[in-house]
Amino acid sequence: MFSSDDLSSLRWDATSGAVEVIDQTLLPHTLRWVHLESLEDYCHAISAMQVRGAPLIGITAAFGLAHGLRDDSSDQGLAVAYDKLLATRPTAVNLRWALEQVRDEVGELMPFARAEAAWQRAVELRAEDIASCARIGEVGLPLLREAQRGDTLNVMTHCNAGWLATIQWGTALAPVYKAVEAGLNVHVWVSETRPRNQGVNLSAWELQRAGVPCTVVADNSCGQLMREGLVDCVVVGSDRTAANGDVCNKIGTYLKALAATDNNIPFYVALPASTVDWRCDAGEHIPIEARDSGEVLAMAGVDGAGESRQINLAAAGTRAANPAFDVTPARLVSALITEHGCCTADPAGLQALRAQLYDL
Numbered sequence: 001m002f003s004s005d006d007l008s009s010l011r012w013d014a015t016s017g018a019v020e021v022i023d024q025t026l027l028p029h030t031l032r033w034v035h036l037e038s039l040e041d042y043c044h045a046i047s048a049m050q051v052r053g054a055p056l057i058g059i060t061a062a063f064g065l066a067h068g069l070r071d072d073s074s075d076q077g078l079a080v081a082y083d084k085l086l087a088t089r090p091t092a093v094n095l096r097w098a099l100e101q102v103r104d105e106v107g108e109l110m111p112f113a114r115a116e117a118a119w120q121r122a123v124e125l126r127a128e129d130i131a132s133c134a135r136i137g138e139v140g141l142p143l144l145r146e147a148q149r150g151d152t153l154n155v156m157t158h159c160n161a162g163w164l165a166t167i168q169w170g171t172a173l174a175p176v177y178k179a180v181e182a183g184l185n186v187h188v189w190v191s192e193t194r195p196r197n198q199g200v201n202l203s204a205w206e207l208q209r210a211g212v213p214c215t216v217v218a219d220n221s222c223g224q225l226m227r228e229g230l231v232d233c234v235v236v237g238s239d240r241t242a243a244n245g246d247v248c249n250k251i252g253t254y255l256k257a258l259a260a261t262d263n264n265i266p267f268y269v270a271l272p273a274s275t276v277d278w279r280c281d282a283g284e285h286i287p288i289e290a291r292d293s294g295e296v297l298a299m300a301g302v303d304g305a306g307e308s309r310q311i312n313l314a315a316a317g318t319r320a321a322n323p324a325f326d327v328t329p330a331r332l333v334s335a336l337i338t339e340h341g342c343c344t345a346d347p348a349g350l351q352a353l354r355a356q357l358y359d360l
């Protein structure tokens, strides 16, 4: 029996040791679960973005490392699987964090005991992620209440930081789901998030599925909506937040933060503590993934008959650049919403969070 309920992005079967994930490259048109049966399957799922979103990337990698240890639990097997998984995507720090959690758990064990211990740790990390995200929702809810100016609470989000990007609840969307649960009249502006379209393909899909009213807009529309007073607050997730409060997130986040600041609109970043990179003192040191230019020059979707199609947008030979993330300076972030409470996005706020985490 697979572990999870309906609204979960990764499920596992305790008896067979199988793991399944939703293939997010097929959404919103097709909901298909794929079995991950080898270390290579896990690496492919992360690098091809069948799974994506910082927390989900981390949990998937944790299960991947456990799977790799089933095949080779020697020191060398552990190192090889760790390195292969770590190389799948560069920006989301949860990948390294989750791999370290598993490696630290099993590294000192005899090889024969490693695979099972790694599996147990991956299962725990999955459960912890669900609890953290639910808590992020609770911590963020009062901020959303405070931001609401009319009958409807209008939240803007970017990319997908909902349950598809985590296991359940999400980060940025967790307070939204909690607000709906609390009976607030919520509407979400979903920016499409070119070039991979996580907003229109994933956030709109999961919000609609949950019955939350939402409207997709082109990325370029967001500043104008803010100027017109149609946005009460912006909430986004993060792939890596530096110890000074600089926030790295999906490309386009920075522009939203600038527009929000210019319009006196709160700009919140929701993230689990595992997304803070304590070894990184400032955003400029965060590696920004450069993805294939084809993602900018072509668009995928389905035609009127429901057939998958990829269409070219540009003339042959057109050059494109595709930085997948940007860094929003801490000064543009109203607050960080974590499972441990809210903190200011500055060295003091992060230091206080760290002290809470490590009992300093």
Ligand SMILES: CSC[C@@H](O)[C@@H](O)C(=O)COP(=O)(O)O
Pocket (backbone or CB within 6 Å): 052, 053, 054, 055, 092, 158, 159, 160, 161, 162, 165, 166, 170, 171, 172, 198, 236, 237, 238, 239, 249, 250, 251, 324
């Ligand atoms: C809870 S997810 C926060 C971020 O990981 C999310 O906003 C994002 O940027 C995801 O990027 P992606 O390239 O789709 O993995």
